[in-house]
Amino acid sequence: MSLASSPTSSSLASGSSIGVGIIGLSASGGWAAASHLPALRALDGFDVRALSTSNPDSARRAGEQYGVPLAFGSAKELAESPDVDLVVVSVKAPDHYANVMAALNAGKMVLSEWPLGKNASETKELAETAQAKGIRTFIGLQARTSPHVRYLRDLIADGYVGDVLSTTLVGSGFAYGGTVDQGNVYLLDPANGATLLTIPFGHTIDALTMVLGEFADLDATVVTRYATARVAQTGEEVPKRTADQVAVQGVLESGTVVSAHYRGGLNRGTNFLWEINGTQGDIQITGPTGHLQIGPVTLRGARGENRELAELPLPAAYELPALADARTSPAYTIGHAYAGIREDLNQGTHRVADFTHAHHRQQLFDRIEEAAKRK
Template sequence: MVSVKAPDHYANVMAALNAGKMVLSEWPLGKNAAETRELAETAQAKGIRTFVGLQARTAPHVQYLRDLVADGYVGDVLSTTLVGSGFAYGGTVDQSNIYLLDPANGATLLTIPFGHTVDALTMVLGEFADLDARTVTRRTTVRVAQTGEEVPMRTADQIAVQGVLESGAVVSAHYRGGLSRGTNFLWEINGTEGDIRITGPNGHLQIGPITLHGARGESSELAELPLPAAYELPALADARTSPAYAVGHAYAGIREDLSQGTHRIADFTHAHRRQQLFDRIEASAKRD
């Protein structure tokens, strides 16, 4: 497993691939599209199984959400609205996280909190057919928590994406750096037959915890949608508020993939596909 800071992923992952080793890499896989593509192509050429830590898509509540939508809980999806706070990329930064402020390191608001969440969104609702985006740096400097020093904010602390999915559903998504005194994570899915609301304490869907509420048919008020036991590993049931909860389910998925020859867990090819979406967002932002 490669579990170092994002700028060092490429060298460590490539070394493992060249040694013929299967690799699980934390997300993001590479600093940019070129690194991600090369790693994916190398793994494919060598016939090596790979896994990438996009664990929001295997979190039990997200899996349940996907099935609710697929089974017609909301009917035809008309639109989805998302707002989230990135926790980092706000007014202060920990000394050890200053590297997050340089987009060249690949560990940005776009790739990490927004990236994990939009990966889950597309798994549940489908890929983007068209989009328009803004990436804006509203804070020019950030205060280092330990020293009080002001350092430059080089990366975007505001991301706004609007678009249309391949299904025709309309998307509006806004991520902002730091934390809000109001809403820090809200995702709504609105359909012809019902609505679902997903909430959490921050914009890192891959960490959670999250709660689902829904209503359909004649119901006019949202009610909690408890997670069915079938979606959860009993050994992790008491860890729902821990970051290890989603990761533990991802690890179980890797074990299943290796033992049964399935492909539940995102691999390097998927990582490259997701990086291409980020490139589309950044290209749209630059045009405007």
């Protein structure tokens, strides 16, 4: 859908700022305060005009704390505000569906954090609703818009490694091991949709497929090795029903062989390593955790007769000066996603993934789970 047919095109075509409303921006902090808010305020073209939380009192406190003029006690009120052009859904994954649907029913553009829904059914319904209403949507798979991943994609496309033979990926999911923070206990129930497969593995495998192409065939192992997890704040042992080991082997449509393994928790050794091996060279991507969508990461490469990997510095063309001070912050990759959204709305492009892509990606995870069940 072009900008000309967007529900808010009349206000955006003039070059005015996009009025943003954030669902889930809390006075107690959290992801929205650490990533979305600073990213939006660092960039031109956005104006954070509204927020909503679970009740009017907490919304008022958050509005005062962050200097946001409109504070609502429900997502519906925020979505229906005429001052809001783009609704940002930044709440726990089990609550995405209801909040996203409120925005769609109000006819507003919406950016939802990943995953879009708890399961394929919710994701499909939201994608189809947005398409039927002709509403522009964006999904928070921000690894694909991060500067390093875009640079990596271009290196591969330009033939840095020659023909890609194989790729190997190993990562740590941080929150899915033997301990869990009190606020993340909901991650241990797969019914909530926020699993090792969908979140850390999901963000990274989405970036991998953007760089190297989609899976033609795959096999998988998805298992739980920790029967319980210890709550860090209380020491309580709680049941753990979600997987803490995800291993996928397969072949991409290009013929590239893939081996990807994610483990719950953090390890004393390697916590993120992605290698791409080709006929003419090799590239290695490393980072402190398996959450590629947060970073930071380092690229190293070697090609031809050179056998020693050396850092591949990010060219200035991939950077945004407004985000230069946020390179080690969660706002960095989120900020590049917002820059992509602004570009898409100005130029009628589709660089940032939408809800249709979210449904497509959810189908890959369903394939992985089905493959694991066949064992």
